Amino acid sequence: MDARDSRIGLGELAVAEPSRLAFEGVTKRFGDVVAVDDLTLEVEPGESLVLLGPSGCGKSTALRIMAGLETPTAGVVRIGDRVVNDVDPKDRDVAMVFQSYALYPHLNVRRNIEFPLRSRHVPADERDRLVATTAQSLGLETLLDRKPAQLSGGQRQRVALARAIVRHPRAFLMDEPLSNLDARLRTEMRAELAELHLRLGVTVLYVTHDQVEAMTMGQRIAILRDGALQQVDAPRTVHDRPANAFVAGFIGSPPMNILAGRVDTTDGTAEVVVDGGSIPLGPAAAAALRQRGLPDVTVGVRPEHLRADPAGTLKVTVALAEYLGHEQHLGCRLPGGGLLTVRLPGTRSALGPGDAVTLAVEGDPHLFDPVDGNRIDV
Amino acid sequence: MSDAGLAPGAAALGEVAAGAARDAPNGRRRLGRTGREAAVGYLFVLPAMAIFAVFVFYPLLRTFWLGFFRVAPYPTIPSKFVGLSQYKSVLTSHDFWASLGRTVEFVILTVPIGILLGVGLATLADARIRGIRFFRTLYSSTVATSVAVASVIFFTLLNPTVGLFSYWLGIEGGNGILQSNTWALPAVATVTVWQNIGFTFILMSAALQAIPQDLLEAARIDGAGGRRRFWRVTLPLLSPTVFFAGVVGIIASFQAFGQIDLLTQGGPDNHTMVLIYYLYTSFQNNDFGTASVLATALFFILLAVTLVQFRFIERRVFYG
Numbered sequence: 001m002d003a004r005d006s007r008i009g010l011g012e013l014a015v016a017e018p019s020r021l022a023f024e025g026v027t028k029r030f031g032d033v034v035a036v037d038d039l040t041l042e043v044e045p046g047e048s049l050v051l052l053g054p055s056g057c058g059k060s061t062a063l064r065i066m067a068g069l070e071t072p073t074a075g076v077v078r079i080g081d082r083v084v085n086d087v088d089p090k091d092r093d094v095a096m097v098f099q100s101y102a103l104y105p106h107l108n109v110r111r112n113i114e115f116p117l118r119s120r121h122v123p124a125d126e127r128d129r130l131v132a133t134t135a136q137s138l139g140l141e142t143l144l145d146r147k148p149a150q151l152s153g154g155q156r157q158r159v160a161l162a163r164a165i166v167r168h169p170r171a172f173l174m175d176e177p178l179s180n181l182d183a184r185l186r187t188e189m190r191a192e193l194a195e196l197h198l199r200l201g202v203t204v205l206y207v208t209h210d211q212v213e214a215m216t217m218g219q220r221i222a223i224l225r226d227g228a229l230q231q232v233d234a235p236r237t238v239h240d241r242p243a244n245a246f247v248a249g250f251i252g253s254p255p256m257n258i259l260a261g262r263v264d265t266t267d268g269t270a271e272v273v274v275d276g277g278s279i280p281l282g283p284a285a286a287a288a289l290r291q292r293g294l295p296d297v298t299v300g301v302r303p304e305h306l307r308a309d310p311a312g313t314l315k316v317t318v319a320l321a322e323y324l325g326h327e328q329h330l331g332c333r334l335p336g337g338g339l340l341t342v343r344l345p346g347t348r349s350a351l352g353p354g355d356a357v358t359l360a361v362e363g364d365p366h367l368f369d370p371v372d373g374n375r376i377d378v
Numbered sequence: 379m380s381d382a383g384l385a386p387g388a389a390a391l392g393e394v395a396a397g398a399a400r401d402a403p404n405g406r407r408r409l410g411r412t413g414r415e416a417a418v419g420y421l422f423v424l425p426a427m428a429i430f431a432v433f434v435f436y437p438l439l440r441t442f443w444l445g446f447f448r449v450a451p452y453p454t455i456p457s458k459f460v461g462l463s464q465y466k467s468v469l470t471s472h473d474f475w476a477s478l479g480r481t482v483e484f485v486i487l488t489v490p491i492g493i494l495l496g497v498g499l500a501t502l503a504d505a506r507i508r509g510i511r512f513f514r515t516l517y518s519s520t521v522a523t524s525v526a527v528a529s530v531i532f533f534t535l536l537n538p539t540v541g542l543f544s545y546w547l548g549i550e551g552g553n554g555i556l557q558s559n560t561w562a563l564p565a566v567a568t569v570t571v572w573q574n575i576g577f578t579f580i581l582m583s584a585a586l587q588a589i590p591q592d593l594l595e596a597a598r599i600d601g602a603g604g605r606r607r608f609w610r611v612t613l614p615l616l617s618p619t620v621f622f623a624g625v626v627g628i629i630a631s632f633q634a635f636g637q638i639d640l641l642t643q644g645g646p647d648n649h650t651m652v653l654i655y656y657l658y659t660s661f662q663n664n665d666f667g668t669a670s671v672l673a674t675a676l677f678f679i680l681l682a683v684t685l686v687q688f689r690f691i692e693r694r695v696f697y698g
Binding site: 069092102 | 590592593595596600601602606611614615617696
């Protein structure tokens with residue numbers, strides 16, 4: 001409440017009662033293709049939850065099911081306590097922001113923002129007041145008479161948001177709303193969206209394939225793959241304790257190094273042998289693997305957890321070096337042929353292609369079952 | 379001459395020309411790049427202009443010129459130059475104004491209904507239901523029908539003794555529809571609408587499919603029902619196509635000839651004597667002078683109508 005009231009004129013923009021959104025065992029098939037596979041997921045009232053996954057993972061379909069633009073093949077969809085499976089989109093009282101913004105090109109900004117109000121027969125004076133307040137809070141006052149074609153990408157995005165906010169919906173559905181913006185604008189709008197959510201305290205279901213967007217926009221992130229839910233957790237948990245190798249490889253930039261390995265406990269210390277090198281294990285990890293009793297394991301090491309250290313256990317040759325200004329990424333070849341990405345802060349290291357380096361791993365590596373990919377808890 | 383003010387693309391394009399200019403003697407350099415580019419442009423347009431000149435511009439001017447000559451009723455007597463007097467007599471005659479009136483009536487009977495039906499059928503056929511392809515093919519099929527075929531089909535259907543329409547309307551054996559002063563023009567208009575429906579349907583279907591699905595979905599979520607979506611989103615986005623169909627339809631209706639020639643020959647009692655058919659009759663009667671005046675008049679009327687459409691109606695049209 002404090003966040004809402006601290007800003008002038010924004011109190012009345014806030015939704016009175018943000019709603020809970022729920023998928024209960026929702027499946028959607030298009031012919032033989034299963035787009036969404038038995039999805040059970042809840043978005044708490046006022047929460048911002050991000051659906052994240054690669055293209056074709058079913059995240060947009062899930063969002064469209066919530067909006068009512070698709071009908072689930074099986075399962076129950078709820079908004080608040082109401083089952084909405086058979087409710088028309090226009091009666092669901094949710095707002096959606098599309099990747100294309102979907103602004104009505106023949107209407108000026110004012111009429112675009114008004115559209116949902118006119119659809120609901122809001123009286124003219126009330127309408128004018130709402131449009132004015134919304135336009136002001138998004139900095140659109142001076143653009144009200146322009147057509148969408150006369151606006152920049154960022155401005156269009158704001159109009160699309162204004163159209164969603166103006167009618168105080170029970171929840172916001174956002175389908176890759178930032179994908180059409182250039183990199184700089186995207187960063188700006190990302191911050192604005194996050195702030196808007198904080199300010200309005202509304203329920204947001206946000207779809208993206210961009211993990212940076214997901215990490216910054218979501219209070220929780222739900223990762224989908226082939227229509228199936230992989231993990232739902234806070235960004236930090238998803239990053240630090242990925243539920244399986246897929247999530248581990250999908251979250252983080254550059255992606256986590258994932259290698260097939262074999263547990264070796266012959267000389268008293270436990271280590272995982274990989275591709276002509278080895279990664280030492282702490283006592284807890286060693287115990288967990290010993291208890292499991294199988295020698296094969298998949299190990300994951302984040303690029304930032306590798307550092308050059310003469311006392312290390314991985315002897316590699318630098319194959320390529322990328323300088324990004326604030327950090328550098330090295331692609332390093334293991335004796336067995338595998339490639340390891342190393343992320344070094346700063347740009348002072350003079351390592352280049354052909355140089356031999358010894359790498360050490362900081363802390364325990366992530367361990368996954370080589371068959372089902374699930375995390376082996378330590 | 380400097381490249382500084384030019385767009386990079388244009389500058390790159392002009393580099394070759396600029397190189398040539400440097401080598402050329404002083405006099406040619408002054409002609410400049412713009413002049414040379416324009417010359418190349420005209421060269422590209424030349425073939426089209428040549429064809430237009432022979433088949434359009436020359437006949438047009440020649441027709442206008444022929445209007446100054448009164449043609450004698452006997453082929454042996456030469457035409458006589460009468461200046462503007464023939465223009466004056468034809469354009470103030472009752473026959474001209476009567477035929478213009480019929481033409482306007484015909485346009486009003488064909489164009490709006492044709493567009494309404496086209497939009498309606500296209501909207502229906504846009505539905506995603508089983509077997510809709512069959513209807514799409516059916517609705518667009520008249521595009522593959524010639525005016526002559528359409529006329530013959532309707533001529534049979536409207537025949538007072540054996541026609542199905544006459545039977546359905548309970549007037550078989552009596553006066554035929556095409557022989558009725560009241561119904562002949564609407565009947566010819568109906569044939570025209572029927573024949574054009576395929577074209578209008580295809581136009582409108584293409585335009586409907588070009589409307590981004592996102593917009594209609596956004597409108598659904600914004601609380602708009604089917605009717606509001608159609609009036610507030612679909613129709614405004616169809617407006618350029620509707621405008622185009624209107625302009626093309628009016629021109630086509632002004633020039634509709636085949637169906638009138640095959641069905642009524644301007645009858646009964648001149649009740650389907652539209653401008654173009656009046657022109658044709660004059661031409662048949664070897665009255666080339668009158669025919670030329672009418673042709674010129676038709677040209678200027680169409681020009682005026684089209685200009686008015688662009689000037690006033692186009693303002694209400696939204697181009698994406």
